Amino acid sequence: MTVPTDRPTDVQASILAFIEAKTKTTLTPDVDIFAVGGLSSLFAMELVVHLEKTFGISITGADMRLDNFRTVASMVELVTRLGESTRA
Template sequence: MSVETTITTERIEQRITAFVTGRVKTEVPPEQDLFATGLVSSMFAMELVVQLEQDFAVQILGNDLKRDNFRSIEAMTALVSRLRDTEPSADA
């Protein structure tokens, strides 16, 4: 899948929501704690890492692999937005 060069935070959230909703087969509000509600297991959390890396062309390493970054759709959206802002551009 090709990654859009510029993507809004809203679009990032929509794409993450679509993926999570598709996997858990229920609507998930962006602020809902996925671990506390039991919607996400540690195995699914690893799938989320891979999905976010592939879908948004980012690398999630080191301190970014904290559970808090995957606790909610909001948290994942913030993580991807931050990583995309700090990724070196192809023109650099």
């Protein structure tokens, strides 16, 4: 099931749920998930695949920067922006 990208609260809840299920850690949208430690490059790739499949977007090129994945808030911005360009 694809989560609509035009509802940031739904996007945020979905991303938080995925990360918390994988890391067994409760996070807030503005915490740097890579600074808290314990995350691998494999997890980063799982996260990209999850975002693409869940939100029906494609993350390529310049959008693959770490800054776009550092916090849940930055991922919500990325997903929302890419979702808008998909619908345009």
